[in-house]
Amino acid sequence: MLWEVMELADIYSTLEGPRRLILVVHCRELPDLEPLLAEAACSLSSGRLVIARCLDEGRYISTVSPRYLKSRAGRLHLKLLSELKPDITVELHSYSPRAAPALTSPWRRLAPPLVELEAGLLLGSVPPPLASPLRLQGISLLLPRVYLTLEVERGSNRALEAAARVMRQAATCSSGLELIYWLFKLYPRQLAKAARRFSRYYMKAARAARTARLTRL
Structure with missing residues (x-):
């Protein structure tokens, strides 16, 4: 069964607020990231x-690989986003x-380069293989919705502590916009750099798609 590859914990507050989704999609990374899941839940x-x-x-398949959506984890990842329509995804x-x-190279091919927020903590956004099918379903992960990808350096307590701060904010903010404002206040230069890299990547991808369509005509 498809759901056998994904364990879900569904937690509700008594107060109204945003829908939040936090995922660890690679089993081998769970031991490194369990403290962050606990931080968010608490x-x-x-x-x-x-x-x-x-x-x-x-077999490990990167979320930025086109093959990811053919994996069981990838199909469930997309299903969760489609059905839950979270306001905040991490x-x-x-x-x-x-x-x-x-991960941070300007020449990264399959996704925008990640940006270092602090030593050992990298920030990205929605993986391109997920963005396209969600757009076809009429689901946008752009503001006011927020999708963050956080990469935490293995074995770095400093990176884990910085990521825990982000997780606490993601679990307590009243909206995706509030989370972004908080990040901009804490990391203004890094967030501006991430926005430029995101925009540049998708503009380049759009030009390549137009060129490919014209070539086929």
Whole structure:
């Protein structure tokens, strides 16, 4: 069964508030990230929080790979976004220090380069393979909805503490916009850089798609 690869915790507050989704989609990264899931669950102040843990120990497929949506975890990831329509989504990953140059490189191919918020904590947005099918369903993950990808350096207490602050804010803010304002206040230069990289990547992708269509005519 498809849902056997994903464990869900669905937590409600007595107060109205945003719908929040926090995911760990790579089973091997769960031990590094469990403290952040616990932080979010303990901090929830309003609304609804769904925590999704992937239990599939199969072959690792990056969320930015076109093959991701063909995996069981990828199909469930998309299904959760389609059905829950969260106001705030945080996709959590852990990485080894040697992977940082590839994740932040301006020449990263399949997704916008990540931006370092603090030492060992990298920020991105919605993976491109997820964005396209959601748009076809009429679901936007742009403001006022917020989709964050956080990469936490494995074994770094400093990175884990910084990520925990973001998780607390994601669990207590009243909206996605409030979360973005908080991030801009704390990391103004980094957020501006992330916005530029996101815009540049999708403008380049749109030009490439137009060129491909014209070539086929």
